[in-house]
Amino acid sequence: MSAKSRPCVLVFAGHDPSGGAGIQADIEAIAAQGAHALPVITALTVQDNDHVYAVHAVDAQIILQQAMTLVAKIPIAAIKIGIVAHGKNAAAIANFIQKLQMQQPGLPVVLDPVLGSGQGDALALDDAVASLQPLLKVATLITPNLPEAKRLAPAAQDAMAQAQALLMHRCKDVLIKGGHGSDEQVCNLWFGANGQRDWQWPRLPGEFHGSGCTLASAIAAQLAMGKDMRSSLQLAQDFSQRSLQQAYAIANGQLIPCRYV
Numbered sequence: 193m194s195a196k197s198r199p200c201v202l203v204f205a206g207h208d209p210s211g212g213a214g215i216q217a218d219i220e221a222i223a224a225q226g227a228h229a230l231p232v233i234t235a236l237t238v239q240d241n242d243h244v245y246a247v248h249a250v251d252a253q254i255i256l257q258q259a260m261t262l263v264a265k266i267p268i269a270a271i272k273i274g275i276v277a278h279g280k281n282a283a284a285i286a287n288f289i290q291k292l293q294m295q296q297p298g299l300p301v302v303l304d305p306v307l308g309s310g311q312g313d314a315l316a317l318d319d320a321v322a323s324l325q326p327l328l329k330v331a332t333l334i335t336p337n338l339p340e341a342k343r344l345a346p347a348a349q350d351a352m353a354q355a356q357a358l359l360m361h362r363c364k365d366v367l368i369k370g371g372h373g374s375d376e377q378v379c380n381l382w383f384g385a386n387g388q389r390d391w392q393w394p395r396l397p398g399e400f401h402g403s404g405c406t407l408a409s410a411i412a413a414q415l416a417m418g419k420d421m422r423s424s425l426q427l428a429q430d431f432s433q434r435s436l437q438q439a440y441a442i443a444n445g446q447l448i449p450c451r452y453v
Contacts, residue, residue: 198226198227198228199227199228199267199269199270199416199417199418200227200228200229200230200266200267200268200269200416201222201227201228201229201230201268201269201270201271201272201409201412201413201416202230202232202259202262202263202268202270202271202272203215203218203219203222203229203230203231203232203271203272203273203274203409203412204232204234204255204259204271204272204273204274204276204285205218205231205232205233205234205272205273205274205275205405206233206234206235206236206237206247206274206275206276206277206315207233207235207236207237208237208239208402209237209238209239210239210240210241210401210442210448211442211448212241212401212402212442212446212448212449213401213402213404213405214237214274214275214402214405215231215233215274217402217405217406217409217449217451218231218272218274218405218409219231220406220451220452221405221406221407221409221410221413221431221432221435221451222272222409222410222412222413222416224410224413224431224451224452224453225410225413225414225417225427225428225431226413226417227269227270227413227416227417229409230262230266230268232255232258232259232262233250233255234249234250234255234274234275234276234277234281234285235247235248235249235250235275235276235277235281235315236248236250237315240443240445241401241442241443241445241446241447241448242401242445242446244314244315247275247277247314247315247316247317248277249277249278249280249281249317250277250281252280252281252284253284255281255284255285256284256288259285259288260288263292268292268296268299269300269415269416269417270299270300270301270302270412270413270415270416271289271292271299271300271301271302271412272301272302272304272408272409272412273285273301273302273303273304273327273331274304274306274405274408275306275315275316276316276323276327277315277316277317278316278317278318278323279318279319279322279323279326281323282323282324282325282326282327283326285326285327286326286327286329286330287326289301289330290329290330293330299332300332300333300412300415300416301330301331301332301333302331302332302333302335302408302409302411302412302415303324303327303328303331303333303334303335303363303408304335304404304405304407304408305324305327305328305334305335305336305340305344306340306404306405307320307321307324307339307340307343307344321343321344324344328344328358328361328362328363329361329362330362331361331362331363332362332363332364332365333363333364333365333366333367333411333415333421334358334361334363334365334366334367335366335367335369335404335407335408335411336354336358336366336368336369337368337369337370337371337404338351338368338369338370338371341354341355341358341368342354344357344358345357345358351368351381351383352383352388354366354368355368355381355383355388356383359383364384364385365382365383365384365385365421366382366383366384367380367381367382367383367411367425368380368381368383369404369407371403371404375395376394376395377392377393377394377395378392378393378394378395379391379392379393380393380429382425384421389422391425391426391429393429393433396436396437396439398439398446398447399445399446399447400436400439400446400447400448400449401445401446401447401448401449402448402449403432403435403436403449406431406432406435406449406451407428407429407432410427410428410431410432411424411425411428413428414427414428431453432449434453435449435450435451435453436449438450438453
């Protein structure tokens with residue numbers, strides 16, 4: 193009897209020992225969509241559900257050895273990128289993806305441009321914005337939150353201008369997330385080649401650890417499952433909102449999204 197197969201998402205991200213964000217969040221969110229995560233750890237972090245205390249980068253050659261071993265045997269349906277620790281890792285990963293895209297021109301690459309933790313703690317060992325530049329050139333979808341969009345496009349005055357600046361790279365789509373706003377409704381804005389759209393979600397009480405990882409990974413998984421961008425964004429946001437609605441506590445502070453929903 194032949195086993196049922198699942199499409200695979202190659203994930204480059206850091207390990208969060210609290211289990212709220214990073215690789216664990218990616219694996220759980222991708223599995224919940226019906227896809228399979230291939231996790232390549234880029235950094236080991238020292239953090240709890242509130243704060244990051246240290247970041248230890250994985251050597252770029254180890255990262256590449258893992259990725260090359262995987263793609264040599266396993267078909268890759270999408271890629272998701274989280275933190276990479278520093279510019280050297282970013283350049284190595286971007287070069288690897290660029291070569292893969294030459295073999296798979298339509299390969300979706302979702303970049304969650306994490307410039308710091310939700311509490312503002314650093315997650316990079318050098319200039320986070322500068323280190324992301326090689327990855328901006330290979331991403332097909334970028335998912336910054338409001339502060340990240342402002343830092344990535346400092347000359348832009350509003351979300352539309354920020355998105356247009358990011359669309360000047362390779363990416364065809366930008367989703368600017370409104371979770372860091374203060375309005376009663378969270379507004380997520382999608383800008384793409386075919387125009388723009390917004391989604392409104394009720395702002396939930398409390399703070400959450402790993403919500404951005406959850407959403408970006410769910411989008412990548414939906415794209416890997418063969419959904420188009422609009423459907424992937426809708427389904428992933430629905431899933432993420434349910435995850436936040438059913439979030440649970442492991443200690444005082446930020447809640448953990450329940451990705452088994």
